[in-house]
Amino acid sequence: MAEYVVEFGKDGRPVEPDGRLDAAAFHRNHAPIWAMLQKFLVGKAGDVVEAGSGTGQHVVHFAKHTPDVTWWPSDLNERHLKSIEAWRAHAVLPNIRPPLRIDLTDPAWCPAMHDGGGPAELLAVFCANVIHIAPWRVAEGLFAGAGRYLRADGRLFLYGPFKREGKHTAMSNAVFDTSLREQDVEWGVRDIADLEKLAAGVGLALIEAAEMPANNMILVFARSDASA
Numbered sequence: 001m002a003e004y005v006v007e008f009g010k011d012g013r014p015v016e017p018d019g020r021l022d023a024a025a026f027h028r029n030h031a032p033i034w035a036m037l038q039k040f041l042v043g044k045a046g047d048v049v050e051a052g053s054g055t056g057q058h059v060v061h062f063a064k065h066t067p068d069v070t071w072w073p074s075d076l077n078e079r080h081l082k083s084i085e086a087w088r089a090h091a092v093l094p095n096i097r098p099p100l101r102i103d104l105t106d107p108a109w110c111p112a113m114h115d116g117g118g119p120a121e122l123l124a125v126f127c128a129n130v131i132h133i134a135p136w137r138v139a140e141g142l143f144a145g146a147g148r149y150l151r152a153d154g155r156l157f158l159y160g161p162f163k164r165e166g167k168h169t170a171m172s173n174a175v176f177d178t179s180l181r182e183q184d185v186e187w188g189v190r191d192i193a194d195l196e197k198l199a200a201g202v203g204l205a206l207i208e209a210a211e212m213p214a215n216n217m218i219l220v221f222a223r224s225d226a227s228a
């Protein structure tokens with residue numbers, strides 16, 4: 001069954017003195033996720049926001065492979081923001097910006113730095129394992145921002161477990177869904193059709209639903225009016 005961690009650093013895994021946290025899921029997930037992202041990102045230039053970055057490990061891995069992409073990690077949890085910054089300092093890569101404090105429950109979230117600098121439009125938004133461990137309004141906020149900031153050829157990549165037409169794609173996901181809802185009635189594995197409705201409301205459309213290991217998927221959304 002899928003696992004979830006609400007706050008890294010409290011799960012018994014090592015915490016480095018500089019605040020770098022380690023997510024067990026990162027080690028399982030980053031290679032298959034990168035295999036999907038690289039099909040779109042390699043060879044492109046632009047800005048990518050990661051929403052709900054957690055430890056910050058994904059951004060470091062992806063940034064190594066995409067020198068022309070500027071990565072903007074984000075989260076709202078203090079310990080995670082510290083870890084993201086520590087991983088950024090440790091990586092010493094020029095294309096990772098300091099973490100943004102983005103709370104996806106705010107539909108007006110914006111990829112701007114404290115000084116007002118920041119990208120006006122985004123090549124992509126990437127979000128892994130967030131919207132099922134959060135109230136539905138987090139999904140609403142994520143799509144609202146993606147709809148506002150994605151450029152004409154931009155993409156929203158959403159990784160996690162999903163239901164299809166109201167049904168779980170695996171028994172383990174059904175068990176996981178029950179455990180999430182027991183933890184918080186507002187959490188739960190989301191249905192692709194509901195996400196497509198959110199997308200349609202902000203001018204996006206699902207263009208790919210790729211199967212991933214352990215009954216996860218990556219959903220790829222693009223502008224519905226773009227031919228790119």
Ligand SMILES: C[S@@+](CC[C@H](N)C(=O)[O-])C[C@H]1O[C@@H](n2cnc3c(N)ncnc32)[C@H](O)[C@@H]1O
Pocket residue numbers: 004005006023025026051052053054055074075076077080102103104105127128129130133134138
């Ligand atoms: C299970 S972790 C996933 C972290 C990372 N994306 C990964 O795959 O390893 C979920 C993350 O979502 C963040 N999160 C939860 N609610 C959020 C919100 N309203 N806005 C932004 N991030 C949120 C949490 O702080 C946490 O870092």
